[in-house]
Amino acid sequence: MISKLSLKTRNSLKGLLLVSPALFFFAVFVYRPLIHTAILSFHDWNMVSPTRLFVGWDNYLEMLENPALGKALQNSALYAVWLIGIIILLPILTTAGMTYVHNRVRKMFRVTLFSPTVVSLGIASVMWLWVFNPIGGLLGTIWEELGLAPLNWLSSPKTALVAIVIIVGWKAFGYNMLLLLAGLGGISGEVIDACKVDGADGFGLWLYVILPLLSPTIFFILISTLSMATEYVFTPIHVLTGGGPVNASTNIVFEIWRQAFRWFRVGYSSAIAIAVFLIFFVLMIFQMWLSEKVVSYDER
Amino acid sequence: MRSVFVRTLVKQVFMLILILGLAFSVSAQDVVTIEYWHINSAILGAKAVEQSVARFQELNPNIKVIERFQEGDYGGLLNNLQAAIAAGNPPAVAQVGYNFRLFAFEQLPHKLIADFAATDPDYAAYLESFIEGIPGLGQDGTGLQRAIPLAISVPVLYYNADLFKAAGLDPDQPPRTWDELREAALTIKRETGEYGLGIQVQPNNNWLPQSMIESNGGWILDPQGLPQVSSPEVVEVYELWQKMAIEDQSLPVVTDTEQEQAFMGGRLGMYLKTSAAMKTISNQAAFDLRTGPFPSWGDKQRRLASGGNALFIFAKDEVQQQAAYEFIKFLTSKEGQTIWVLDTGYLPLAQGVQDDPKYLADYFAENPLTKAALDQLPNAVAWLPFPGPRGFEAEQVLVEAREAILNGEPVQAALENAQSRLERLLN
Known part of the structure; x- marks a missing residue:
């Protein structure tokens, strides 16, 4: 029976068979919930009531007049900008610096900087509470010794977001650095030597040779950082600030969670989730375009 | 030599499986497990919960209580509770803050405490064991007993x-x-x-x-x-x-x-x-x-x-409901309240327990810190929902x-x- 089919059809059947397990899980755990969320976004429902009230586009219209949502979107962008600085640019500089130190020192740095990665984020958040506490906390005490007025890190709208960034940055820094070091190790020594022979010096070598060769790694880190700015920051926000004070440290995922699981406005929360999905969809297309343009995956 | 070792190993593994299987089949028949959700973090009486559960299990060897602390105070507990109910898997017993009791009465499906009046010959005496007016914290507008108050703080x-x-x-x-x-x-x-x-x-x-x-x-x-x-x-x-x-x-x-x-x-x-x-x-x-x-x-x-909470039964299974009721009765008994009050600073709700030398009389007499709370009880009003x-x-x-x-x-x-x-x- 099968042998009667053309080779082409047989091959595509084979292919389908191979991707079907993955497709199945995607369908059950990604696409079905996505469709369900889209349906919920047109309803008013509190999750336990047996009836769901159809409300049309009301949930989407309400988004336009919710100041907390605007703040959450703005903060998500702010988180991304801060994290790009702390866990992409800084690790690149550190990695560059580490190529100039002795091997043994480098190993020590690597272990020290990597260790926060293995601490759970919830525990890290509680730990940082002791650091941030302006009364007797580590930073508070240093501030006092310097004769400065204590900063209410977690309770002031000016600093709450930065405090969350510091925690996530502290935790993710070492991991990204390790990825960069691995990427660096993958660059062939011959290429570097050839460039040196041709007269490339330290800075030029980095700018024109090493960074472009590292671009796939950097690009990967960039994508994971953007997802951190939306999802990963949730834990410290939840544990430490509750999105406050006055929404100063909230972000889009926290807002979606708060609407659904704190205030039980499941329909409205779904509408936000769908809107955010669309925003990220556009970003994803842009990212694919960018990766074609900028990232060089050519063989080394 | 090697094959003897393998044979012994196989034998031992079989024995182990047999014993474990027997143990589980026996326990599955006799022991009912219930889950208890609370907000009692280390500062708010985690130890009291542990002790109460241990003592209750000692008195009721056929009931196993799994206590689970919920993050985020009464609000956080309620969030998780609502999600668990929506998922069809609620805990058997949970604390609901007084500020959320009206919401729970109206929105969360629960087993009425009043339902046990038919089967529990001590039901009337049980409600009378509380300080006057206290059971009202677990009643709705019609006077129906929906939950049992566990704690009051000021x-x-x-x-x-x-x-x-x-x-x-x-x-x-x-x-x-x-x-x-x-x-x-x-x-x-x-x-x-x-x-x-x-x-x-x-x-x-x-x-x-x-x-x-x-x-x-x-x-x-x-x-x-x-x-x-x-x-x-x-x-x-x-x-x-x-x-x-x-x-x-x-x-x-x-x-x-x-x-x-x-x-x-x-x-x-x-x-x-x-x-x-x-x-x-x-x-x-x-x-x-x-x-x-x-x-x-x-x-x-x-x-x-008045801060604090009432205990609600959310179990759907009848056997679990009964076990949950027994557990609630223990927590609010003189002995349960004594464990509870000694390790927190909540005020006792069972009548007479604070003057009873068998229970809390010494504690209140010897502990001047508690006076401030006890003296203020007459000024307590409902926590606003x-x-x-x-x-x-x-x-x-x-x-x-x-x-x-x-x-x-x-x-x-x-x-x-x-x-x-x-x-x-x-x-």
Whole structure:
């Protein structure tokens, strides 16, 4: 029976068979919930009531007049900008610096900087509470010794977001650095030597040779950082600030969670989730375009 | 040689499987397991929960209780509870904060306590074992017993007598009014450099502020359920609060966990906080800890929001419901209440247990710290629920107003903004 089919059809059947397990899980755990969320976004429902009230586009219209949502979107962008600085640019500089130190020192740095990665984020958040506490906390005490007025890190709208960034940055820094070091190790020594022979010096070598060769790694880190700015920051926000004070440290995922699981406005929360999905969809297309343009995956 | 080893190993593994299988089949038949959700973190009586569960299991070997702490106070517990109910997998027993009891009555499917009247010959006597009026906290408007109150706490003034002395204040005369309180806090700040006063703040409710507001004759929601947060009485409360934080710099603007750490570390003069934390604070404070009554506004009558929770049965299975009922009866029995009160600072709800030498009489006689809480029981009023489908969001409005005010926003404007948002949400 099968042998009667053309080779082409047989091959595509084979292919389908191979991707079907993955497709199945995607369908059950990604696409079905996505469709369900889209349906919920047109309803008013509190999750336990047996009836769901159809409300049309009301949930989407309400988004336009919710100041907390605007703040959450703005903060998500702010988180991304801060994290790009702390866990992409800084690790690149550190990695560059580490190529100039002795091997043994480098190993020590690597272990020290990597260790926060293995601490759970919830525990890290509680730990940082002791650091941030302006009364007797580590930073508070240093501030006092310097004769400065204590900063209410977690309770002031000016600093709450930065405090969350510091925690996530502290935790993710070492991991990204390790990825960069691995990427660096993958660059062939011959290429570097050839460039040196041709007269490339330290800075030029980095700018024109090493960074472009590292671009796939950097690009990967960039994508994971953007997802951190939306999802990963949730834990410290939840544990430490509750999105406050006055929404100063909230972000889009926290807002979606708060609407659904704190205030039980499941329909409205779904509408936000769908809107955010669309925003990220556009970003994803842009990212694919960018990766074609900028990232060089050519063989080394 | 090797094959002998393998054969022995196989034999042993078989034996193990056989024994385990037998053990499980026996236990599966006889033991019913129930889950108990609570908010009792380390500072709020985690040990009391552990002890109660252990003692209950000792008395009822056929019931196994799995206790699970829920993050985020009563709000956090309710969030998880609602999600668990939606998923069809609720805990058998859970604490519901008094501020959420109306919501739970109306929205969360639960097993009525009143249903046990038919099967429990001691039912009437059980309800009568409580202090008069207490079972009412678990009844709806028609007097139907839906839940059983477990705990009541009131806010008290904890203070560090060592810092009082260092500041030249009399540690035997704690401040009685808000004016005296502000003065004392300022003196502590000026004389010792440490902060004078912390006020318990939570990121998702207004439990302590309610006592401040109602004691000044104001309302968050008046008896008709209308928001009144921009009235002069409420403005006065938040203005004083803001002055202490910004003008006097005698009150730290920090999270409650940070204040807790600071107070127990001896770096905060006074702390207005739930009596439920009394045991932990007195265990950890390495200074001369004292307690006093919640301050009043001039000579106005104090009205203190009674914190605490009622126990609801959410189990769907009949056997579990029965086990849950037994567990609740134990927690609220004289013995259960004794374990509970000794390790927290909650007030006992079972009649006579506080004067009974077999139970808590010695504890109250020997422990002067508890007097402040016990003396204030007559001033206790209901913890305000925010009604309606958007009640949770409404509660957050006042939390945000507080955060804005403590960060310097003009009080009148912040509260007027809150008032109009509340009117919209509660409409």
